[in-house]
Amino acid sequence: MKSELPKEKRLQPGPAGNVVMATVVGDDGKPNIITLGMYMPISINPPLVCIGVAPRRYSHSLLEENGEFVINTPSIDLEEQMHYCSIKSGRDVDKWAETGLTPIPSLKVKPPRIDECFSHLECRVVQAHTCGDHTLFVGEVLATTVDEGVMKGESLDVLVARPIVQKNHVYFTVSEK
Numbered sequence: 001m002k003s004e005l006p007k008e009k010r011l012q013p014g015p016a017g018n019v020v021m022a023t024v025v026g027d028d029g030k031p032n033i034i035t036l037g038m039y040m041p042i043s044i045n046p047p048l049v050c051i052g053v054a055p056r057r058y059s060h061s062l063l064e065e066n067g068e069f070v071i072n073t074p075s076i077d078l079e080e081q082m083h084y085c086s087i088k089s090g091r092d093v094d095k096w097a098e099t100g101l102t103p104i105p106s107l108k109v110k111p112p113r114i115d116e117c118f119s120h121l122e123c124r125v126v127q128a129h130t131c132g133d134h135t136l137f138v139g140e141v142l143a144t145t146v147d148e149g150v151m152k153g154e155s156l157d158v159l160v161a162r163p164i165v166q167k168n169h170v171y172f173t174v175s176e177k
Contacts (some may be wrong), residue, residue, distance in 0.1 A: 016167040023111040026062040034059035035086035047141040052134040067125040068109040072117035075162045076173040108142040119146040
């Protein structure tokens with residue numbers, strides 16, 4: 001038997017999704033980290049990704065100010081730091097200092113990469129669309145860096161990289177079975 005869910009619960013039975021940590025910087029040059037479950041590649045040529053950020057989030061205003069972001073992909077080993085960055089606001093705390101994560105310069109954009117993450121997509125915002133209670137920021141990927149140990153040829157070996165997957169703040173990673 002199937003049950004219909006109320007409007008506010010309609011997205012709940014959808015699949016689990018990847019978690020990324022975006023880094024952004026405002027006009028003052030101070031970098032911030034935002035954890036996002038709304039991330040999706042949307043074009044291969046040109047390489048484009050999309051992130052969803054609620055306007056109330058501190059990083060939303062930084063994205064509007066600077067127009068650049070870095071998608072940093074954490075492994076399950078960073079679960080604690082990733083979760084902290086999802087529940088705290090950069091308006092109130094320095095997430096870098098509180099988590100011990102290490103900012104490293106990006107190749108093409110102002111926001112830093114997170115050294116502890118295994119991959120980084122440096123992006124420039126090329127479009128923004130209001131969609132319900134979030135803004136979708138479309139970013140052109142200007143540079144990509146990755147830890148060599150997580151690659152199998154030209155492809156990411158997810159069993160080695162162990163990216164974080166989540167649904168309703170339940171975090172897990174991929175496995176062979």
